[in-house]
Amino acid sequence: MIEIKGLSGGYEKLPVIQQLNVKVNTGEFFGLLGPNGSGKTTLFKLMSGVLPAKEGTVTLHGKSLLNMNSFTRARHIAVLAQETNISFDFTVEEIVQLGRYAFQKGIFKTLSKYDKQLMEEVMEITDVVKYRHKPFLNLSGGEKQRVLLAKALVQEPEVLLLDEPTNHLDIKHTFEILDLLKRWQEERQLTIFAILHDLNIAALYCDRVGLLHQGALEEVGTVDVLRKRKKLAEIYGVETWTQPHPTLARPQLLMNPHKKKEQPVSLLEAYQLKQNEEVIRLSFPKPLRTISNGVAGEGIQWIKHFANFHVDKNYDCETPQLDVESWLQALELPVEQSIGMMTAVKVENAVIKKEVLNGIAILVVVTAGTGNAVDITHRETEIRNEKIGTINTLVFADVHLTDGGLVNACMSATEAKVKALHDNEITDGLSGTPATSTSTDSLVIAATQQGERTPYAGSGTFIGRGIGYMVYEATSEALQIDKRWKEAHS
Numbered sequence: 001m002i003e004i005k006g007l008s009g010g011y012e013k014l015p016v017i018q019q020l021n022v023k024v025n026t027g028e029f030f031g032l033l034g035p036n037g038s039g040k041t042t043l044f045k046l047m048s049g050v051l052p053a054k055e056g057t058v059t060l061h062g063k064s065l066l067n068m069n070s071f072t073r074a075r076h077i078a079v080l081a082q083e084t085n086i087s088f089d090f091t092v093e094e095i096v097q098l099g100r101y102a103f104q105k106g107i108f109k110t111l112s113k114y115d116k117q118l119m120e121e122v123m124e125i126t127d128v129v130k131y132r133h134k135p136f137l138n139l140s141g142g143e144k145q146r147v148l149l150a151k152a153l154v155q156e157p158e159v160l161l162l163d164e165p166t167n168h169l170d171i172k173h174t175f176e177i178l179d180l181l182k183r184w185q186e187e188r189q190l191t192i193f194a195i196l197h198d199l200n201i202a203a204l205y206c207d208r209v210g211l212l213h214q215g216a217l218e219e220v221g222t223v224d225v226l227r228k229r230k231k232l233a234e235i236y237g238v239e240t241w242t243q244p245h246p247t248l249a250r251p252q253l254l255m256n257p258h259k260k261k262e263q264p265v266s267l268l269e270a271y272q273l274k275q276n277e278e279v280i281r282l283s284f285p286k287p288l289r290t291i292s293n294g295v296a297g298e299g300i301q302w303i304k305h306f307a308n309f310h311v312d313k314n315y316d317c318e319t320p321q322l323d324v325e326s327w328l329q330a331l332e333l334p335v336e337q338s339i340g341m342m343t344a345v346k347v348e349n350a351v352i353k354k355e356v357l358n359g360i361a362i363l364v365v366v367t368a369g370t371g372n373a374v375d376i377t378h379r380e381t382e383i384r385n386e387k388i389g390t391i392n393t394l395v396f397a398d399v400h401l402t403d404g405g406l407v408n409a410c411m412s413a414t415e416a417k418v419k420a421l422h423d424n425e426i427t428d429g430l431s432g433t434p435a436t437s438t439s440t441d442s443l444v445i446a447a448t449q450q451g452e453r454t455p456y457a458g459s460g461t462f463i464g465r466g467i468g469y470m471v472y473e474a475t476s477e478a479l480q481i482d483k484r485w486k487e488a489h490s
């Protein structure tokens with residue numbers, strides 16, 4: 001464990017680091033974060049003996065690092081500094097070899113077999129073998145960075161002090177190098193203490209982070225420290241948002257660039273509607289914030305084009321998303337900006353309702369088929385393999401919703417659909433009990449994000465009530481059309 005206690009130090013007229021205390025555990029990846037000039041590099045210089053400390057101690061497993069001579073220190077700690085004062089025309093291999101210097105024996109300091117093997121291995125994994133005979137000074141910034149990392153790794157240190165290790169690296173090399181460091185951390189109990197500017201990279205790789213501000217650590221903790229928006233605004237002077245990484249339990253940060261005020265778009269007038277026997281589609285001039293379980297474009301997205309495709313009632317395909325994406329492409333709609341759904345219902349029978357309720361413009365489009373009506377509350381021992389026969393609901397509203405607000409809007413739309421199914425006496429074909437849905441229903445909530453931001457869109461709000469009313473009306477009408485169509489075609 002590295003323990004820093006009461007450490008103060010800096011430059012002649014500028015005592016940058018003041019009374020700093022922190023512990024970095026053995027085998028931990030600790031990220032030192034903070035704005036420009038907060039003292040990160042100065043702290044590293046104090047720890048690595050480049051600058052003398054005015055006060056305090058830095059110990060590794062209880063032994064003072066500050067009093068160690070540089071040879072002994074190099075056997076424990078490797079430093080990847082930002083500035084390199086390599087001015088001689090060394091080759092890449094010679095630079096990497098410097099990392100073994102403290103381990104070489106005898107007056108002539110020759111490389112052992114082990115040293116050579118280790119250098120080969122490290123040059124391979126840092127992807128610098130191809131430059132081995134090139135002069136270091138002729139390399140690009142990113143190539144130099146990887147060579148210096150190789151030099152640090154051949155020291156086989158217990159502790160790596162890294163000042164901006166991914167500086168100059170492209171994303172492929174950034175992730176390769178960090179994955180490599182993470183592997184060494186886990187396999188070799190390597191302790192990594194790294195200055196990082198990219199907070200998202202820090203959130204992905206660090207076990208703990210410390211936020212340095214004006215020479216003092218203001219926060220130390222897990223990467224969830226980065227979710228403290230107020231603290232980040234105070235320290236960096238930037239408004240941040242966090243969202244969860246899609247597959248890792250780690251936050252990712254989003255920043256808002258300065259935005260010019262945009263002309264508001266009229267929800268009920270701005271869209272284009274096209275409807276034929278293959279598809280009903282709506283396009284908006286600017287993206288709407290959406291939450292949906294559409295076959296394509298699912299999740300929370302920004303979407304301009306909404307398409308509900310008709311498929312044969314016997315449609316059965318292993319890759320529905322690929323199908324829907326190819327149909328979107330055939331309509332020349334960009335897949336990344338589109339939601340695509342499918343239904344066996346005639347899309348010419350879609351019900352479109354639009355209204356301004358309590359000052360909120362709402363547009364609802366519903367296609368309804370009830371061949372696979374299901375009572376979700378009925379106890380089942382197996383899930384029926386249903387064919388497409390579905391209620392697809394698209395709700396567009398001129399509101400500004402948080403992600404929680406989008407979820408509230410989904411609840412409001414679903415509650416209204418269930419009521420419509422109930423009032424239209426739709427039943428589960430197997431159980432005979434009132435149906436709550438069909439087995440493959442889809443829902444889109446799309447908000448213009450104009451006006452005041454709100455997390456509320458449930459039954460206690462005008463927007464929730466508006467969605468409820470409109471979805472109920474549109475679903476009831478679509479169910480009646482479906483009923484009449486079935487009667488006419490039976």
Ligand SMILES: Nc1ncnc2c1ncn2[C@@H]1O[C@H](COP(=O)(O)OP(=O)(O)OP(=O)(O)O)[C@@H](O)[C@H]1O
Binds near residue numbers: 035040
């Ligand atoms: N050699 C020096 N002599 C005097 N002052 C210095 C020297 N190096 C840095 N400073 C000052 O010390 C303060 C901390 O600098 P430091 O380099 O430690 O910040 P940092 O957090 O690493 O910044 P950055 O993110 O920009 O790399 C700054 O105000 C800087 O101007």
